[in-house]
Amino acid sequence: MTNNPTVRVLLVEHDAKLANSIEKTLTKCGYEVEVVRDPHRAIEHGALVVFSMIIVDVKLFNEAGFGVLHTLRPNSPTVPILILSDHDTANERMRALEEGANDFLTKPFDAQELCARVQAVFCRSRISSNPLLQAGDLTLDLASRVVKRGTKTVKLTRTEFSLLELLLKHKNSVLSRKYIREHVWGEKFENGTNIVDVCINYLRTCVDREYGSKLIRTVRGKGFMLKEE
16 A cells, blocks of 8 residues: 555546446555546646546557557656556557556556556656756655645645646746646636636745745736746
């Protein structure tokens, strides 16, 4: 069982029965699982929402599984991806790795093997990549999902974490409200909604209020930015 119950897994699987079985297995292992069955929705959802790991069945709608992998990898360069396949061939494995997969698991597999493989892939990705985003004394660890300002740990909701991650990845750049809405919430909100402003205010309370150096700035008429001095 994983030691980090906040690890979020996006499962891209068109077979409802298999998806349900995998979801139950990973949930028992301590992961939080979100299932997407449509390949186009998987591409949209995976690009817009922060996940700790992605599992893709390459036989999803024939070639669409590889299409999902090919599209997700550039948008999520540090997120580990595990491929599920019916065929254990050298060509299939090579193609998966060339498209950016971290590992390959052949169906059928048992629950113990699946959990062990997911944990191994996730642990390897934490060791091999640099998951730390930083601006001044503010740090965000993508692997452990821990945020700190100086030596103090900052507790954030999932949405606040995703918003801060977006701001840190684009630090010193102005992000419009529309851009933030689409990349954090993944939905098209009606014009006039103040959801971004509300979440920015909550985030400021968490990471800026107690400190002399204010990192999150409002750029009048344009949006917001995280400014590193």
